[in-house]
Amino acid sequence: MVLAARREDRLNEAAEKIAQEFPDAPKPLxxxxxxxxxxxxxxxxxxxxxxxxGIDIWINNAGVGVYGSNEKTSMEELRWTMDVNFFGAAQCMFEVLPLMRRQGAGLIVNVSSISALHGVPYMGVYAASKAALANLSQSLRAELCDTPIRIMIVYPGYTQTEFFEKEKNVGGGRRPDGPYASVEDVGEAIARGIERGKQDLIIPFQGKAMKLSEGLAPWIVEREMRKLARRLREG
Ligand SMILES: NC(=O)c1ccc[n+]([C@@H]2O[C@H](COP(=O)([O-])OP(=O)(O)OC[C@H]3O[C@@H](n4cnc5c(N)ncnc54)[C@H](OP(=O)(O)O)[C@@H]3O)[C@@H](O)[C@H]2O)c1
Incomplete structure (x- = not known):
């Protein structure tokens, strides 16, 4: 296993923790x-x-966020979000695909978000970056259908992580109080999804309900989004 991100101290900490939990497995790099x-x-x-x-499974998990009114979001913040969440993940896919083709196998897991299923108020820029990632993944998946390379898209809902400490809050809307899933539950769901060969993994119930309503009665989703926008509006 390889752990990759920018902060080496945090990576080393995580590698140490995994090595202690799984003493029989090789320590992650x-x-x-x-x-x-x-x-x-x-x-x-x-x-x-x-x-x-080689690389059996590549997980595009790096992500950043901007929260608040879309009108208050600057182009710089939009570009920063797209740079990491979309261009970063796309570049990783394009760079790892030749190796997977040479190997004759490989799985790419792209961590999107349930906000990619329908634009959510005060999360427009983030949702757009995750929708772009999901859309590119679907398109690539179809093109790769006659190869042994698979692409899985994960759509998690709110999860209790450091994400919210680091996101840029531009104001104009407050975050809902929850519910927030635990990192462990989301991690286990992704691991199970990989084992079962899932193509798409929508994790929370709200996400599954939203996907179903979007197909059957999209006006319900629109109405709920308007209600959410009013409830969370600030100022
Ligand atoms: N938390 C939620 O509610 C939620 C819901 C749906 C989807 N997601 C998605 O789940 C994924 C994981 O997020 P999280 O909640 O676990 O947040 P997190 O704790 O902030 O983790 C984000 C990770 O991305 C890394 N990262 C950020 N920018 C990077 C860059 N330029 N290059 C390489 N690594 C970078 C960070 O490490 P460094 O800062 O050390 O680089 C960190 O390890 C993200 O894609 C996020 O959008 C989260």
Whole structure:
């Protein structure tokens, strides 16, 4: 297993924790990578190939967020979100695909969000980046249908992580109080989804209900989004 992100101290901490939990498994490699930097992605892939002989599963999990009124969001904040959540994940896919083709196997897991299923008030920029990722993944998945490479899209709902400490809040709307899933539950759901060969994994019940309503009665989703916008509006 390889853990990759920008903060090496946190990566080493996580690798240590995993090694203690699973003493019989090889200790994960902790490698610095910034998904907005193509050289950094290439170096990570080369290192995986050299040290581990290839990549079976690549998980695009890096993500950042902007919360608040779309009108108050600057183009700089929009570009920052797209850079990590969409261009970063897309670049990773494009860089890892040639290796997976050479290997004759591979799974790419793209962590999107239930906000990609329908634009959610005060999360427009974030939702757009995650919808773009889901759409590109679907398109690629169809193109790869006659190859042994698979793409799985994960749509988690609110999860209790550091995400909310780091997101940029531009004001104009408050966050709903929850419910928030635990990291463990979401992680286990993703692991189970991988084992079962799922193509799409919508994790919370609200997401599944939204997907169903979007198909059967989209006006219900529109109405609920308006209610949510009014309830969370600030100022
Ligand atoms: N939390 C939620 O409610 C929720 C809901 C739906 C979907 N998601 C998605 O789930 C994924 C994981 O988020 P999380 O909730 O676990 O948030 P998190 O705790 O903030 O984790 C985000 C991870 O992305 C890494 N990262 C950020 N920018 C990066 C970059 N430029 N290059 C490489 N790594 C980068 C961070 O590490 P460094 O800062 O060290 O690089 C961190 O490990 C994200 O894609 C998020 O959009 C989260």
């Amino acid at each position: 902790a490698l610095r990578c910034d998904v907005t930097d193509v050289d950094s992605i290439k170096a990570l892939i080369n290192r995986c190939e050299e040290d581990l002989g």
